[in-house]
């Protein structure tokens with residue numbers, strides 16, 4: 001697959017993507033987690049690449065959101081979804097949901113959303129999701145006691161790439177191997193030719209090293225799990241809390257995870273702990289054993305009367321014979337008992353096994369002497385043996401645990417991915433539940449919204465009054481100030497954007513036509529200067545020229561220039577749109593004037609004030625079809641006319 005054909009993917013990104021196991025699948029599925037595993041690709045970038053790949057797959061031109069205000073509404077939708085995600089990943093992943101005119105893409109997301117809304121956003125699942133993040137490869141790992149060796153320059157280069165944690169050495173013959181074995185605990189030879197060569201030291205011949213990296217560097221998988229333990233555990237909790245099928249036995253996974261320390265060492269093995277403690281405590285234990293022996297011997301000597309025969313005394317004095325000889329003869333039993341006590345002390349405090357104890361007892365010689373002193377050579381031998389035992393045990397445990405964990409790596413990755421995906425689904429489910437959403441139907445022309453309630457209004461969602469509104473063709477929407485005209489356009493835009501994203505919409509029922517583009521123009525603030533006015537007219541010139549099947553929403557375009565001219569310009573734009581059979585809603589306070597200036601019968605709907613209560617306008621938020629709503633000034637004049645009998649206000653009222 002040529003990744004550079006995806007819009008926005010250049011040579012560097014394509015190279016990064018090709019390092020993934022199955023980049024084509026990841027792109028096909030819009031799998032942001034997998035794409036973000038490519039070197040140097042952030043989640044945000046992965047979301048953009050996934051979006052571009054989805055667009056290409058569905059032949060989408062990316063033109064759906066045709067104006068700034070339309071894009072703003074989409075951004076608001078993303079924010080509402082993002083607020084309902086728990087993980088940063090899902091926050092990015094929701095960006096792969098976008099409005100499109102592609103029926104296949106809409107159907108694809110509708111299918112996803114159909115399953116998503118079935119999911120109940122339970123609080124324990126959401127809490128467990130807090131700890132889930134995409135897994136990270138172990139980085140910066142360095143193993144110094146092992147090296148790779150090869151005769152071949154090409155193999156050398158490949159090994160350097162495949163095993164960044166190890167030193168790789170070029171050797172010429174078995175002698176070189178032996179040389180390396182003196183500096184490293186283990187040497188892994190990569191060449192078949194070394195098979196059967198007898199070299200002293202731990203030299204293994206593994207031409208298959210590259211296919212079994214976890215066996216050669218068990219530290220890699222251990223470091224991977226050590227670094228990702230919290231995330232994997234959280235993903236396991238999510239599966240349990242949400243009742244999802246886990247791809248591996250969760251107890252076995254938890255057990256394996258509990259055996260690896262934060263820095264990748266194996267924990268929880270009594271024998272390893274015993275050996276490690278014996279190595280650490282050896283010196284102290286030997287000193288303590290010496291004291292035990294000497295204290296005993298000292299007490300024994302103190303209590304004994306020793307009679308020295310004259311000849312002995314002479315030989316002591318004349319020939320410089322040692323007192324030891326006397327000691328061994330006179331106090332042999334006491335000496336033996338003292339040394340025995342020292343040996344027992346050593347064996348017991350270090351908790352030594354029989355074969356270790358055999359070496360330990362020789363730390364104190366049978367030859368009587370006072371004070372009793374350790375045999376340094378034997379202590380050093382004991383230390384070497386205990387260390388070797390400890391290292392062998394640690395290496396074996398590492399290999400065994402790495403083998404267990406290696407089989408759990410793919411399931412752990414799958415589990416984290418599904419937990420992250422669940423977060424996206426739950427965000428959609430929460431959105432649908434929070435805003436009482438319904439699945440829209442694509443049918444008919446224009447749109448029909450029943451009981452629509454916009455979550456984007458500046459009032460609490462519970463206080464939002466449901467709006468019914470439907471339009472097919474070109475329509476003007478009139479109404480009192482603050483009646484909810486802009487809010488109605490926002491609601492329509494929101495519903496249209498969500499529906500074209502494939503998502504449920506906040507209404508009781510929605511039926512709409514699948515459109516190719518949404519053109520939503522927000523109200524301009526104040527009259528435009530000549531230049532801005534000209535450029536706005538150019539926009540509308542393009543709009544009038546574009547393809548059919550677009551939805552056009554325009555809010556108070558009249559504010560761009562003086563009212564008389566505005567009405568004429570708007571009437572002209574409406575005519576052009578009507579000729580294309582576009583669906584358009586133009587909010588305007590000049591509905592009457594525009595209608596008069598139009599060459600065709602423009603439909604006019606109105607948001608009606610049902611009256612004034614305590615000086616406040618009471619409005620029916622649902623526009624009334626084919627009804628030019630009375631304006632706020634008219635309503636106020638009417639109110640004053642009712643209160644005042646002078647006839648002045650009645651005269652004004654007649655002018656409307």
Ligand SMILES: Nc1ncnc2c1ncn2[C@@H]1O[C@H](COP(=O)(O)OP(=O)(O)OP(=O)(O)O)[C@@H](O)[C@H]1O
Pocket residue numbers: 457458459463464465466467479480481482483484485486487488621
């Ligand atoms: N469906 C609704 N439910 C509850 N409150 C609403 C609803 N629609 C609008 N409102 C309230 O009315 C206010 C004014 O609405 P909006 O700005 O849409 O009116 P407008 O008719 O466009 O006003 P103007 O003519 O001044 O531009 C909103 O800020 C909101 O507080």
